[in-house]
Amino acid sequence: MTKIARFQLRNDKNMAARYAVVEGQQLRLIEGDIFGRWQATRQTYALGDARLLAPVDPPNIYAIGLNYRLHAQESKMALPERPIIFIKATTAVIGPDDKIILPQVAPDEVDYECELAIVIGAKARMVSEAQALDYVLGYTCGNDVSARDCQNRLDRQWARAKSIDTFAPLGPWIETDMDPDNAPIRTRLNGKVMQESNTNDMIFSCRQLISHLSQAFTLLPGTVIMTGTPSGVGFARNPPVFLRAGDVVEIEIDGIGALRNPVTA
Numbered sequence: 001m002t003k004i005a006r007f008q009l010r011n012d013k014n015m016a017a018r019y020a021v022v023e024g025q026q027l028r029l030i031e032g033d034i035f036g037r038w039q040a041t042r043q044t045y046a047l048g049d050a051r052l053l054a055p056v057d058p059p060n061i062y063a064i065g066l067n068y069r070l071h072a073q074e075s076k077m078a079l080p081e082r083p084i085i086f087i088k089a090t091t092a093v094i095g096p097d098d099k100i101i102l103p104q105v106a107p108d109e110v111d112y113e114c115e116l117a118i119v120i121g122a123k124a125r126m127v128s129e130a131q132a133l134d135y136v137l138g139y140t141c142g143n144d145v146s147a148r149d150c151q152n153r154l155d156r157q158w159a160r161a162k163s164i165d166t167f168a169p170l171g172p173w174i175e176t177d178m179d180p181d182n183a184p185i186r187t188r189l190n191g192k193v194m195q196e197s198n199t200n201d202m203i204f205s206c207r208q209l210i211s212h213l214s215q216a217f218t219l220l221p222g223t224v225i226m227t228g229t230p231s232g233v234g235f236a237r238n239p240p241v242f243l244r245a246g247d248v249v250e251i252e253i254d255g256i257g258a259l260r261n262p263v264t265a
């Protein structure tokens with residue numbers, strides 16, 4: 001188990017973002033390139049003195065729609081025969097404890113989606129399913145925040161609904177050693193469990209997604225793949241539940257940790 005966090009020190013806002021290995025309540029500074037050769041140093045910091053950032057600054061974010069069976073059902077959509085791919089703008093990325101901002105253009109139907117996020121570690125192009133996980137650095141928690149009015153009624157496609165500023169929380173760190181095909185995953189809204197599933201219910205596995213995407217796109221180091229959300233999203237509930245100012249959303253994946261974000265107007 002190795003957890004790699006990206007951080008700044010709270011008392012040094014001008015500090016460039018650095019990487020560190022998380023060791024309990026301390027961070028051990030990393031030297032080198034986490035996508036190449038790196039090593040942990042003797043320099044440590046208290047976790048409490050650090051502000052954790054999104055664990056990667058991705059060149060691209062690919063996302064998959066309807067990749068859990070029960071979520072396809074609750075969305076009243078047929079199971080996809082091949083992965084449904086969309087892109088989230090990298091300008092939407094925020095880190096742990098950063099605020100999800102309800103946008104003025106579409107403040108009323110903002111929804112949460114817990115997702116296992118793959119972080120690509122090495123340039124991948126046309127890789128096989130058997131080799132796909134060799135190109136993974138690790139995994140983090142993602143929240144595919146979505147404006148359902150834009151997604152389902154106002155727009156003809158999902159680009160705006162999924163890419164509004166602050167709509168791509170990632171974190172709290174990258175776990176490099178876990179089984180992506182058997183990880184309990186859940187969303188808590190103000191402490192209440194809203195989504196509860198396991199990545200073993202995915203229609204297309206991480207191996208399949210990486211291989212499939214790499215047939216079309218060069219997956220550069222740092223690329224994030226958001227692998228879809230299970231059932232329990234807000235818009236499909238009766239009555240529907242949408243995010244409101246003052247809410248706190250947590251995305252938790254066993255083996256990684258919890259990504260917590262407050263919501264503001």
Ligand code: MG
Nearest residue numbers: 113144228229
């Ligand atoms: Mg999603």
